[in-house]
Amino acid sequence: MAASAGIDTDQVQLDPERLLELESGQASNLDDEALSGPLEFTIDPEQAAPILRRLVKPTGSRARIYNRDGALILDSDMFYSRGQVLRYDLPPPSAEEPDALTSFWRAVKTRLRQYDLPLYEEIGGDNGKAYPEVAAALGGTPVPIVRVNDKGELVVSVAVPVQRMRAVLGVLLLSTRGGDIDNIVAAERWGIVRVSLFAAAVTVILSIILANTIAGPVQRLAAAAERVRHSVKARTQIPDFTSRRDEIGHLSGTLRDMTNALYKRIDAIENFAADVAHELKNPLTSLRSAVETLPLVKTEEEQARLHEIIQQDIGRLDRLISDISDASRLDAELAREDLIDVDMAELLRTTVSLFNDIHRDDVPEVVLNIAFSPGKAPYVVEGHDSRLSQVIVNLLENAISFSPPKGQVRVFAKRQGKTIEIAIEDEGPGIPEENLERVFERFYTDRPEQYFGQNSGLGLNISRQIIQAHNGKIWAENRPLNWRDQADPNTERTSGGARFVIQLPAANV
Structure with missing residues (x-):
């Protein structure tokens, strides 16, 4: 309806014929000639000035309005409210020479501001079309453009058409102040610099901390290990960091x-x-x-x-x-050698049967007693069958050598929880209390006269090494006297013979 209005002094009059034309879809055919007639709208500076002032006040940008002819109607730099004083920053009358740091920083900023952009120049108020963006906006197209002023500062301008019923009445040109964009960019750059400096400081501090807490101890451990490699006889001590509850402490303890x-x-x-x-x-x-x-x-x-x-x-x-x-x-x-499942019950039966097959009248009989234990394979261990058999043979030969000819060597096997216990008892004189541990020493031997020279003294020592390699234990003890041991009244005995006990962890089968 605004397009069908005519202006008569201060009143708007409607032309019914024009209104009918707009209703029939001919409003788009309005051209400059039609608008230049009595239906022309103009921009009222007095009504636009307050709006323009509120528009630029938060940002401090410069706003200008041009009419259809490119003439300047309003400029935010040229109007002010009642009682307001315009203030412009002027350079000091006598500027001192900047110091070296300031000169360097200015040179850096100048270097960073080397833009390949057109130069911004102030154009008189009567020739707004000299601005390319204003000329394009008068044609109905909003156009942004970036320039630099004579100080090398960025100036961003945006021109948008002021339209009424698709008719361009004028152009609004918004421009930033020289240096505003540069200040924003400089602030962002300074923020990045501060963050970078902070990150660098944190990195340096962390590097020092890591060097003192990780790299330093690792170097000391490596140096100690190197000294051990070059001079084993020097008995170099590995630094003790076991008080630390981390990987360095674990590494130190492992190396020690x-x-x-x-x-x-x-x-x-x-x-x-x-x-x-x-x-x-x-x-x-x-x-x-x-x-x-x-x-x-x-x-x-x-x-x-x-x-x-x-x-x-x-x-x-x-x-x-x-x-x-x-x-x-x-x-x-x-x-x-790889570990395999070894059935200790079957191994004991085979070994005892072998000893009894070669039984002679002057050799004690071997008696086996395996306690019943529920389960699929209660007497299975993980180990080396040949070495475990060697232990049983050594203990049986040792027990036979100390037992009387008509005596017995008893073998017991039972399972207690996750442990398999094997005990081999003889009817010999027993072992003195002070020698219960010495019997496992290398080359220690204390045998009857008839067996002198037939033993190297390494059998029990080898047996202990084998059992310990299977995560087991072996020890010697004296068993108490029973009626068999007291059958001969002419013999004074303090023990019923020696007992060697083996404990091995049962396998999970």
Whole structure:
């Protein structure tokens, strides 16, 4: 309806014929000639000024309104309300020379402000069409444009048409102040710089903390491990960080345990070498004496006796070398071979049956007693069947050698929870209390006279190593006297014989 209105002084009059034309869809045919007639609308500066003032007040931007001819109607820089004083910032009358830091910062900002943009120039109020964006907006198209002023500061301008019923009455041109965009960009850049500086400071602090808490201890552990590698005999101590409840503390504890185990193994090897040298020297000395004495004896009986001694010493040497070789290979074989399920009940039955098959009148009988235990395989362990069989054979041979000819060697097996316990008892004189632990030492032997020279003293020591490698335990104790042990009134006994007990963890089957 506004397009069909005519202006007569201060009143708006409607032309019915024009209104009918608009109703019939001909409003789009209004052209400049039609609007230049008595139906022309104009922008009232007095009514637009308050609106324009409220528009630019929050942002401080500059707003200008041009009419259809490109003439400036309103400029926010040129009007003010009653009682308002316009203030413009002017440069100081006598500016001092900036210091080096300020000059450097200005040079950096100038470098950053090198834009390849058109120069912004102020154009008179009568030639608004000289602004490309204003000319485009008069054609009905909003246009933004970015320029730089003579100081190299960004100026962003946006021109939008002021329309009424699709007719362009004028153009609103909004422009930023010189330096506003640059200040925003500079503030953002300074914010990024501050965040970057803060992140760099945090990184440096964290690096120092990590160097003192992680890198430093790791370097000390590595240096100590390197010293151990180059000089094992120096007995270098690994730094103790076990008080730390983290990976460094765990690593320190593991390295310390590993180093201590290494030193113990070195000590064991040295002691083993010394014991081997000592044990080999005894039969060699006896053999040498017999060989040196042999040419001096004259009777055949003495020569036969010396030959018997020589044969015994050679047999002792052979057993010693075999047992020493077996003991030296034990750790490597246990570590190299895979574990399998071993039924200890079946192993005991087979071993006991083998001993009883070769039973002689002068050898004690072996009696087996396996307690019933519910379950699919109650006596199965994970281990090496040949080595576990070697332990049982060693203990049986040891028990037989101490038992009287008509006696018995009893083997008991039972399961207690997740532990399988095997006990082998003899009817011998027992073991002195002070030697219950010594019997497991290398080359320790205390046998009856008829068995002298037939044992190297390594059997029980090897048995303990095998059981410990299977995460088990073995120990010796004396069993109490019973009616069988007290049958001979002429014999004074304090114990009913020795008992060797083995405990092994049962397998989960």
